[in-house]
Amino acid sequence: MPDKIVVTNRRARRDFEIFETLEAGIELKGTEVKSLRAAGASLNDSFGRVDNGEIFLYNFHISPYEFGNIHNPDPLRPRKLLLHKRQIQGLYLKTKVKGNTLIPLKVYFKKGLAKVEIAVGRGKKLYDKRDDIKVREAKREVERALSRKRRA
Numbered sequence: 291m292p293d294k295i296v297v298t299n300r301r302a303r304r305d306f307e308i309f310e311t312l313e314a315g316i317e318l319k320g321t322e323v324k325s326l327r328a329a330g331a332s333l334n335d336s337f338g339r340v341d342n343g344e345i346f347l348y349n350f351h352i353s354p355y356e357f358g359n360i361h362n363p364d365p366l367r368p369r370k371l372l373l374h375k376r377q378i379q380g381l382y383l384k385t386k387v388k389g390n391t392l393i394p395l396k397v398y399f400k401k402g403l404a405k406v407e408i409a410v411g412r413g414k415k416l417y418d419k420r421d422d423i424k425v426r427e428a429k430r431e432v433e434r435a436l437s438r439k440r441r442a
Contacts, residue, residue: 296326298396299333306393306411315372316404319363321355326404338392338408340382345371347394384410
């Protein structure tokens with residue numbers, strides 16, 4: 291059964307240089323799962339941080355469930371990520387390096403459980419983004435030239 295992707299962080303790969311990715315469970319309360327299944331989430335400006343040996347996801351917006359009651363959780367509350375202790379320690383050491391941060395790439399359901407793909411990355415500078423665009427355009431030109439050659 292394929293994973294059902296709920297939301298992706300489309301800006302992450304453009305704005306960050308990704309070094310390593312990891313799958314983590316996410317601790318949700320009440321009607322947050324129903325809201326996620328209805329695709330009521332946004333990863334814009336969200337990030338992860340290690341606090342007291344636990345990883346939390348900040349600024350991850352899950353809209354209140356439409357048919358919920360007054361006890362719906364706060365949409366922007368910090369959400370705990372579920373990882374093994376060694377994984378948390380490894381991510382902590384990697385984020386201690388200057389400029390590295392934890393970025394959520396996508397949220398999806400796997401075997402009925404909500405999962406988050408997080409990555410260790412460093413923010414790109416403007417010139418890095420320009421270099422990526424140049425490389426992408428060069429690859430496109432090569433592909434075009436090859437396809438023209440095949441047709442002839």
